[in-house]
Amino acid sequence: MSEHKVISFETMRVACRSCTLATLCLPVGLAPEDVERLDGIVKRSRPLHRGDHLFRSGERFRSLYVVKTGSVKTYSPAEEGGEQVLGFHLPGEVIGLDAIEKEVHACSAKVLETSAICEVPFSRFEELSNSIPSLQHQMYRLLSKEISQDTEMLLLLGKKGAEERLATFLLSMSRRLRKRGLSATDFYLSMSRHEIGNYLGLAVETVSRLFTRFQDEGLLKVNRKHVQLTDLEALEELVCGTPSDHHQQHIT
Amino acid sequence: MSEHKVISFETMRVACRSCTLATLCLPVGLAPEDVERLDGIVKRSRPLHRGDHLFRSGERFRSLYVVKTGSVKTYSPAEEGGEQVLGFHLPGEVIGLDAIEKEVHACSAKVLETSAICEVPFSRFEELSNSIPSLQHQMYRLLSKEISQDTEMLLLLGKKGAEERLATFLLSMSRRLRKRGLSATDFYLSMSRHEIGNYLGLAVETVSRLFTRFQDEGLLKVNRKHVQLTDLEALEELVCGTPSDHHQQHIT
DNA sequence: GGCCTTACTTGATCGAGGTCAATCGAAGCT
DNA sequence: AGCTTCGATTGACCTCGATCAAGTAAGGCC
Numbered sequence: 001m002s003e004h005k006v007i008s009f010e011t012m013r014v015a016c017r018s019c020t021l022a023t024l025c026l027p028v029g030l031a032p033e034d035v036e037r038l039d040g041i042v043k044r045s046r047p048l049h050r051g052d053h054l055f056r057s058g059e060r061f062r063s064l065y066v067v068k069t070g071s072v073k074t075y076s077p078a079e080e081g082g083e084q085v086l087g088f089h090l091p092g093e094v095i096g097l098d099a100i101e102k103e104v105h106a107c108s109a110k111v112l113e114t115s116a117i118c119e120v121p122f123s124r125f126e127e128l129s130n131s132i133p134s135l136q137h138q139m140y141r142l143l144s145k146e147i148s149q150d151t152e153m154l155l156l157l158g159k160k161g162a163e164e165r166l167a168t169f170l171l172s173m174s175r176r177l178r179k180r181g182l183s184a185t186d187f188y189l190s191m192s193r194h195e196i197g198n199y200l201g202l203a204v205e206t207v208s209r210l211f212t213r214f215q216d217e218g219l220l221k222v223n224r225k226h227v228q229l230t231d232l233e234a235l236e237e238l239v240c241g242t243p244s245d246h247h248q249q250h251i252t
Numbered sequence: 253m254s255e256h257k258v259i260s261f262e263t264m265r266v267a268c269r270s271c272t273l274a275t276l277c278l279p280v281g282l283a284p285e286d287v288e289r290l291d292g293i294v295k296r297s298r299p300l301h302r303g304d305h306l307f308r309s310g311e312r313f314r315s316l317y318v319v320k321t322g323s324v325k326t327y328s329p330a331e332e333g334g335e336q337v338l339g340f341h342l343p344g345e346v347i348g349l350d351a352i353e354k355e356v357h358a359c360s361a362k363v364l365e366t367s368a369i370c371e372v373p374f375s376r377f378e379e380l381s382n383s384i385p386s387l388q389h390q391m392y393r394l395l396s397k398e399i400s401q402d403t404e405m406l407l408l409l410g411k412k413g414a415e416e417r418l419a420t421f422l423l424s425m426s427r428r429l430r431k432r433g434l435s436a437t438d439f440y441l442s443m444s445r446h447e448i449g450n451y452l453g454l455a456v457e458t459v460s461r462l463f464t465r466f467q468d469e470g471l472l473k474v475n476r477k478h479v480q481l482t483d484l485e486a487l488e489e490l491v492c493g494t495p496s497d498h499h500q501q502h503i504t
Numbered sequence: 505g506g507c508c509t510t511a512c513t514t515g516a517t518c519g520a521g522g523t524c525a526a527t528c529g530a531a532g533c534t
Numbered sequence: 535a536g537c538t539t540c541g542a543t544t545g546a547c548c549t550c551g552a553t554c555a556a557g558t559a560a561g562g563c564c
Contacts, residue, residue: 084407100396130385143395144352150402155336157409158453201410
């Protein structure tokens with residue numbers, strides 16, 4: 001994991017108002033004094049390390065978590081040691097939204113690399129959002145966004161072929177990294193091929209073969225976890241469905 | 253469509269407080285005067301008919317819709333006339349939650365049979381939820397529930413085979429109908445085989461074959477849109493993943 | 505009633521991608 | 535360094551479900 005920088009402890013102590021992720025995870029148009037209030041309920045812990053859990057399936061839901069640096073995967077432990085990867089979470093993204101209703105976590109969240117995570121106790125947050133309309137509004141938007149993202153993913157898994165799935169995944173990473181001010185074309189994947197395959201509903205071997213094929217076709221360069229997207233345009237094309245009329249699953 | 257009863261106009265005028273769906277779509281523990289307030293912003297229209305749209309992809313988002321009777325499908329119009337079915341919505345279910353963030357509908361909603369639908373203007377609802385903490389709480393729960401349902405669906409499409417998909421679909425219908433006080437084992441499907449297949453990521457032919465197979469195996473009786481589940485137990489087993497160790501997609 | 509359109513069913517064939525198996529290479533350990 | 539382990543890659547083969555192609559039955563309309 002030497003490709004990932006160590007998180008300085010100082011970084012952890014930065015308040016919401018000065019966090020570089022403020023525009024991502026903070027309500028837009030929130031008054032400064034309200035930011036203070038929100039800041040007051042956020043817990044900041046020491047950096048977590050690869051393999052640490054934010055929570056596990058079955059645990060009582062208490063807090064939402066916001067990734068500050070690093071990355072987290074959520075997964076649903078299936079029968080017999082097998083697991084189902086539900087998502088990968090990058091800085092600025094919120095984890096735990098699916099557990100609000102039942103007040104129990106249906107999935108587990110595991111840190112993929114050394115990461116800084118903010119914890120937001122939900123009951124406190126809910127009280128706060130009661131007295132701050134724009135915070136409530138932002139929360140509605142956040143939840144709604146999660147729904148529409150899941151919907152897109154659903155579409156991907158339901159009808160798209162293996163190529164489109166991997167291309168979509170790579171472009172999603174690219175887009176999300178760019179939004180966070182990082183390189184959109186040159187990055188390290190913090191998850192294994194196995195986890196990618198599991199997430200996309202593909203066998204590890206298929207993921208591996210696709211990486212090789214994409215490289216052969218000049219779409220990207222890949223070396224282990226290091227990926228460089230050299231032809232975003234072509235990847236987009238693969239996704240958008242003009243792949244020279246590829247085996248487009250029935251659909252109708 | 254003679255199998256579906258016509259909605260009397262009277263039914264439409266019933267206020268939230270006396271609606272049989274109150275326990276489904278109303279906040280639990282909402283004070284009577286608050287129910288009145290909510291009731292005040294809900295619009296009730298004449299019954300809609302098969303093919304009518306609640307909204308179309310691209311339209312500005314203004315309201316959430318609650319199915320009172322009948323059923324609705326949401327779908328995303330894909331390239332070239334093809335569409336992607338995103339979900340089927342039964343009485344008590346809310347439609348439009350995915351559009352809150354962008355304030356634009358990314359999908360269309362079409363009525364599958366004569367249906368009564370309540371319209372809830374979102375901006376008014378949001379104001380109201382600002383002053384009624386338990387309404388806000390219920391809304392958080394509702395949005396969260398949608399997320400966890402999408403997550404389950406995602407799992408289904410990512411890793412499950414055709415049998416499991418159809419079995420899951422049928423059990424989902426069964427469970428939802430039971431919750432609404434209708435028969436869990438004897439019902440009419442308001443959507444076509446084609447729409448079921450599209451929704452589950454399967455070809456029409458596969459859906460048809462599976463219905464036949466399930467019938468042959470004594471799991472259900474099917475005649476056109478009329479379905480009778482005669483062995484819920486066995487269907488559950490198909491879903492849960494103890495199908496005598498069937499071709500369980502890699503997963504790991 | 506008879507025609508027509510649309511939905512559903514059933515059979516035959518094909519291919520994307522999963523499974524099995526072997527090899528390779530990198531990171532971690534003593 | 536040398537050993538071990540786990541992840542990634544590559545090849546051979548096979549299965550599930552898509553696609554193609556009829557054929558059948560039901561509702562709609564004159």
